[in-house]
Amino acid sequence: MKISFSPQLMEEAVFRHLNHLERSGYRSEYDEYHSLADPIYELPEDDREAAFEKVNKIFFVERLKLSDHVLRALEACGLIPKRKRTRRRIETAVNPLAPRLVEADEESPDTEDDDETSETNAETADSETAQEIEAVESTDYDPNQDAQAVEQNEDEIAYDLAREFEERIKEVMVKRAINKVDEGSNVLNRISGMPLIELRVLASRFSNPEEVKDLGAFLIHEFMHAKDMVDPEFDYEDAFIPGNPSVKNLITARFRLLWNVYVDSRLDRMGVISVMPREARFREFDNFYRKIPEKQRRGIFEGVWRTEMFTHEELLSMATDLETLMSKYIDDADFSEEEREYIHLQGAPCPLCKFPTYNWVDDPESICDEMVIEAIQIDFPDWESKDGACDRCVEVYELRAGVG
Ligand SMILES: [Zn+2]
Ligand SMILES: [Zn+2]
Numbered sequence: 001m002k003i004s005f006s007p008q009l010m011e012e013a014v015f016r017h018l019n020h021l022e023r024s025g026y027r028s029e030y031d032e033y034h035s036l037a038d039p040i041y042e043l044p045e046d047d048r049e050a051a052f053e054k055v056n057k058i059f060f061v062e063r064l065k066l067s068d069h070v071l072r073a074l075e076a077c078g079l080i081p082k083r084k085r086t087r088r089r090i091e092t093a094v095n096p097l098a099p100r101l102v103e104a105d106e107e108s109p110d111t112e113d114d115d116e117t118s119e120t121n122a123e124t125a126d127s128e129t130a131q132e133i134e135a136v137e138s139t140d141y142d143p144n145q146d147a148q149a150v151e152q153n154e155d156e157i158a159y160d161l162a163r164e165f166e167e168r169i170k171e172v173m174v175k176r177a178i179n180k181v182d183e184g185s186n187v188l189n190r191i192s193g194m195p196l197i198e199l200r201v202l203a204s205r206f207s208n209p210e211e212v213k214d215l216g217a218f219l220i221h222e223f224m225h226a227k228d229m230v231d232p233e234f235d236y237e238d239a240f241i242p243g244n245p246s247v248k249n250l251i252t253a254r255f256r257l258l259w260n261v262y263v264d265s266r267l268d269r270m271g272v273i274s275v276m277p278r279e280a281r282f283r284e285f286d287n288f289y290r291k292i293p294e295k296q297r298r299g300i301f302e303g304v305w306r307t308e309m310f311t312h313e314e315l316l317s318m319a320t321d322l323e324t325l326m327s328k329y330i331d332d333a334d335f336s337e338e339e340r341e342y343i344h345l346q347g348a349p350c351p352l353c354k355f356p357t358y359n360w361v362d363d364p365e366s367i368c369d370e371m372v373i374e375a376i377q378i379d380f381p382d383w384e385s386k387d388g389a390c391d392r393c394v395e396v397y398e399l400r401a402g403v404g
Contacts, residue, residue, distance in 0.1 A: 001080065002171045005067060007053045009176035009203055010060040016207030017064055033059055066206050070174055073219035076272055079169065079197075079227055081162040082155070169230060170194035177202050185222040187229040190236070197226040213273065221275045224263040228312070236312045241320070247358045250346065255319035257284055258304065262315065265305045278305065289322075291345060296330050303329030321347045321356075350390035351383060352376065357390040364394050371401040 014033070022030040033055070040051045061067045074080045170189070177183040177200035188196040199222055205215040228234040241248050261281050267274040276284075285301045292300065304318075304325075318325040322345035350357040365373055365385035375397045376383055389397075 001166045001169045003067075003070065003074070004171060004173050005057075005060060005070075006173070006175040007056065009174060009201070010056040010066075011052065012176060012203035013066050013206035014056050014059045014064060016204055017066060017209075018059070020207045020209070029059075029063060032063070069206070069212060069215055070172075070219060073216055073223055074172065075162075076216075076220050076270075077223045077227055077267075078158060078162040078165060079172070079223055080166045081159045165227065165230070168194065170196050172197045172199065175200050183218075183222075185226040187226055187236075190229060195230045197223070197230070199223065199226065214275075217273050217275045220267065220272060221260075221263055224267065225259065228259075228263075233309070234312055239312075239316055241316075243356075243358075247356075250358055251316075251319050254288055255316055257281075257288060258310075258315045258319055261285065261301075261304050262307070262310050265307075281305075292322075292326065296326070300325060300329040323348060350393055351387045352380060352389050352393040355390065359391040360388050361391055361394045362386075362388045364389055368394065368398065369401060369403045371403060372397050375401040 018030045018033050021027075036055045036058075037052065040048050040055070043051055059066075071080070075082045170193070173196065175198065180202065183200050183202060185197060185199045188198055199219070201215075201218065201222075205211070205218060229236045241251050243251070260276070264274040264276060264278070264281055268278060282298075282301050285304075286297060289297050289300070318328070326345070346358045346360070347356050349355060350360075361367065363385050364376070372394070373385060376389070376393075
């Protein structure tokens with residue numbers, strides 16, 4: 001896997017970061033940058049761009065180490081193996097309140113092995129020195145040694161998995177987003193050949209070193225989406241979403257929300273801080289599914305949050321058809337017949353035309369002329385106003401009743 005940064009991103013990120021340092025009273029990098037960049041104006045015009053690019057790259061990658069944020073995010077979500085040298089720094093981004101998952105039943109013979117040096121064989125050469133330093137640091141008796149061994153073993157599994165992803169992906173390109181809407185990740189060349197991850201990020205996110213936690217959370221969250229897209233288990237497909245534009249928008253928005261919940265809940269279980277905490281995601285979920293009674297709504301959200309594994313198809317079908325989402329996470333017993341009748345789920349069929357309905361008129365009686373209700377009941381004698389109808393059917397019967 002190759003990791004590259006667009007010149008525009010490097011230029012603006014370096015510029016903003018140096019300015020921030022300078023304003024905070026740290027002038028040395030700022031001065032050094034200008035001592036390298038200012039003479040470029042003396043060069044022939046045609047040579048300047050390449051010369052600026054070179055200086056920006058030196059600062060972005062080496063002097064200010066802004067590219068490290070991207071490497072750490074790739075490590076955190078398992079797209080490249082964790083390198084020992086960055087282990088401590090990753091842990092600072094870890095949420096100390098979240099429970100760590102230690103699966104006791106995943107032990108292997110290695111677990112009993114107290115000799116730490118034998119466990120470095122899977123590591124790359126440059127991490128071995130760091131390993132040695134760690135070994136020296138932990139010569140004191142450590143009551144947590146067993147737990148550490150389990151963790152070490154998990155690290156190896158994670159290492160192998162991440163290695164697979166690293167080998168499968170051709171390139172990660174990080175580019176400058178022009179605005180917030182432009183931010184996000186995408187995977188190119190997904191089907192044929194080796195996939196290419198493209199991530200767009202605002203350069204301003206690199207400017208303030210005190211806000212690197214936000215930058216890290218953003219990068220990790222976006223790379224998780226990209227990782228899903230290249231994961232055969234997730235089985236991402238460019239799906240055709242049927243329906244008129246407003247229906248499509250609704251399904252797309254709900255799909256995005258469910259996918260975000262899937263991303264953030266996994267990060268939460270890993271103890272990694274994401275862009276939004278659980279409660280904020282629940283509030284989003286709440287807004288989309290108001291028609292489901294509160295108790296059941298919470299139950300569905302918790303169910304989705306706790307689910308370890310989704311495929312793309314599962315998320316999409318839950319976004320398209322609420323009945324799927326509800327039947328998956330709520331017992332029938334949780335619902336009284338009465339409650340169920342009053343919920344007009346988006347995507348559920350209109351009782352009159354039987355088409356999947358996204359724009360319900362919940363209680364036509366309350367907004368329509370009596371004659372409209374009567375007109376409907378001539379065709380559907382069992383129908384009651386509380387059964388609701390789609391907005392188109394209501395319109396049709398308004399016309400028929402001569403009140404449209
Ligand atoms: Zn997202
Ligand atoms: Zn209808």
